[in-house]
Amino acid sequence: MRTALAKLSAQPLDLLIIGGGIVGSGVARDAAMRGLRVGLVDQSDFASGTSSRSSRLLHGGLRYLAQGRLGLVHEASVEKTIIHHIAPHLAQPLAFIFPTRRGTEWKLWKLRIGVKIYDLLCHGRNLGKSTSFSAAKTLEELPQLKPDNLTGSVRYFDGLTNDARLVLDTLRSAEAHGALLANYTRLESSTRADDGWLCKLTDQLSGESVDVSARCVINAAGAWADRLPQSQVKLRLTKGVHLVIDRDRLPIADAVVMTEGSRILFAIPWGQRVILGTTDTDYTGPIESPRCEPADARYILDVTNANFSVKLNTDDIISTWAGLRPLIADPKGRPSDISRAHQIMTPQPGWIDVAGGKLTTYRLMAEQTVDLAAKQLAKNIPKSPTAEEPLLSDDSKFSGILPPEFSREAVEHYCRNEWAVHLADIMIRRTSWRYYYRNHAELARQAAQWMREICGWSEAEESREVSDYLAACSSR
Numbered sequence: 001m002r003t004a005l006a007k008l009s010a011q012p013l014d015l016l017i018i019g020g021g022i023v024g025s026g027v028a029r030d031a032a033m034r035g036l037r038v039g040l041v042d043q044s045d046f047a048s049g050t051s052s053r054s055s056r057l058l059h060g061g062l063r064y065l066a067q068g069r070l071g072l073v074h075e076a077s078v079e080k081t082i083i084h085h086i087a088p089h090l091a092q093p094l095a096f097i098f099p100t101r102r103g104t105e106w107k108l109w110k111l112r113i114g115v116k117i118y119d120l121l122c123h124g125r126n127l128g129k130s131t132s133f134s135a136a137k138t139l140e141e142l143p144q145l146k147p148d149n150l151t152g153s154v155r156y157f158d159g160l161t162n163d164a165r166l167v168l169d170t171l172r173s174a175e176a177h178g179a180l181l182a183n184y185t186r187l188e189s190s191t192r193a194d195d196g197w198l199c200k201l202t203d204q205l206s207g208e209s210v211d212v213s214a215r216c217v218i219n220a221a222g223a224w225a226d227r228l229p230q231s232q233v234k235l236r237l238t239k240g241v242h243l244v245i246d247r248d249r250l251p252i253a254d255a256v257v258m259t260e261g262s263r264i265l266f267a268i269p270w271g272q273r274v275i276l277g278t279t280d281t282d283y284t285g286p287i288e289s290p291r292c293e294p295a296d297a298r299y300i301l302d303v304t305n306a307n308f309s310v311k312l313n314t315d316d317i318i319s320t321w322a323g324l325r326p327l328i329a330d331p332k333g334r335p336s337d338i339s340r341a342h343q344i345m346t347p348q349p350g351w352i353d354v355a356g357g358k359l360t361t362y363r364l365m366a367e368q369t370v371d372l373a374a375k376q377l378a379k380n381i382p383k384s385p386t387a388e389e390p391l392l393s394d395d396s397k398f399s400g401i402l403p404p405e406f407s408r409e410a411v412e413h414y415c416r417n418e419w420a421v422h423l424a425d426i427m428i429r430r431t432s433w434r435y436y437y438r439n440h441a442e443l444a445r446q447a448a449q450w451m452r453e454i455c456g457w458s459e460a461e462e463s464r465e466v467s468d469y470l471a472a473c474s475s476r
């Protein structure tokens with residue numbers, strides 16, 4: 001039995017958090033920093049759900065401004081500046097150019113006003129100052145842009161992050177403050193006990209089960225949130241797909257907003273690559289394995305080819321990922337119109353559901369959840385320090401927006417200090433090597449060899465890890 005899991009069952013917890021995505025991790029960090037006895041489990045690897053499959057943006061959401069959702073944009077805009085403050089290594093200011101064209105619903109004059117409001121909604125402290133360009137200046141900035149009907153553009157700022165790294169660094173901070181964390185540990189059932197809940201957890205690696213007592217359970221299970229025993233969450237899942245291509249094929253200095261009718265997509269520079277996305281379609285397939293279907297890839301390539309004078313095709317795709325948005329159910333309306341607001345509910349005493357929201361607003365969601373949990377526990381706890389306290393106490397060469405250098409040292413670090421158990425944990429969540437490098441399979445074989453030495457695997461385990469990893473890649 002792994003140490004964290006053994007410790008989890010040793011004494012009753014104040015909070016047991018189900019889900020090690022960004023929301024659960026944020027709650028664990030906040031609660032541990034405020035002195036609560038906290039445990040967190042994830043049925044798979046940390047960040048293996050939606051929190052490693054996003055567009056990696058810290059954003060207020062210019063699109064939501066167009067929908068008149070000022071409160072939501074304000075909240076997220078402030079949060080993006082807070083993440084920049086507490087985790088500068090995971091919040092790079094990123095300029096976006098939004099070109100406007102005659103005959104479309106995206107009017108230059110409206111966007112000019114929009115981006116000024118956008119700057120003001122961060123209390124005037126946006127990550128950079130917005131501006132606007134004429135059509136000629138826009139083409140100077142973006143020579144590959146199609147010139148047809150161009151009226152000009154606006155340039156505004158958001159942040160680029162690394163979603164999975166944000167989760168892992170938040171968890172490292174939570175652990176440093178005393179939280180007990182176990183990946184590959186699933187909540188099977190929860191029953192009411194004297195002063196809280198008795199939860200049955202199963203170690204997915206050994207098959208063993210333990211009973212854990214917790215005075216309060218936090219359901220932070222993302223797309224799975226409506227499947228937990230006491231949950232009252234109602235979700236509508238939509239799928240979003242991203243493609244990674246070589247930056248030589250689309251040499252953009254700033255991120256670019258691409259339009260397709262009323263939808264917007266992004267081309268986001270990421271080191272020597274560009275991330276293209278995303279789609280937004282209702283999803284009813286298996287939650288564990290949303291995938292990029294050929295039609296999803298075709299759509300994104302077509303939109304990119306329509307916005308730029310390029311002819312991208314499927315051979316240009318280095319990698320793809322697909323994620324599910326755990327949106328609060330609204331059976332009406334198009335997927336893109338459903339609110340990205342979050343919801344925190346107490347369906348029963350000592351059980352809190354926290355759902356919806358965005359990567360960008362995770363810290364606020366966590367603070368509000370822990371405030372509510374303290375009321376449930378009838379405990380006086382200090383105010384949340386998470387808007388001020390840096391996420392990491394030291395500079396880490398193993399955590400950033402771009403993948404770390406491919407090395408044995410890095411692999412060893414993730415195995416020893418960051419709960420990596422399987423090859424995919426390292427190739428996908430810890431490093432993004434899988435998405436960044438076309439020859440990721442070759443790198444994976446080398447990383448597996450190193451893991452064999454570090455983790456004491458047998459030859460058979462090493463080859464099983466490689467084949468499991470390649471199978472996981474083909475389903476992403």
Ligand SMILES: Cc1cc2nc3c(=O)[nH]c(=O)nc-3n(C[C@H](O)[C@H](O)[C@H](O)COP(=O)(O)OP(=O)(O)OC[C@H]3O[C@@H](n4cnc5c(N)ncnc54)[C@H](O)[C@@H]3O)c2cc1C
Pocket residue numbers: 018019020021022023024041042043044045046047048049050051052053054055056057058059185186187188220221222223224225238239240241278322323324325326356357358359360361
């Ligand atoms: C395509 C796409 C693009 C996006 N882009 C952005 C963006 O650019 N910026 C932004 O701010 N937001 C973005 N978002 C939204 C953001 O990614 C999500 O809101 C966020 O990652 C959700 O985090 P979560 O912790 O709620 O869920 P998840 O990350 O899915 O975590 C839930 C975890 O619960 C675990 N779990 C489930 N059931 C159990 C159980 N029984 N026992 C134990 N563990 C369990 C799962 O394994 C999972 O790891 C995007 C979303 C998508 C899909």
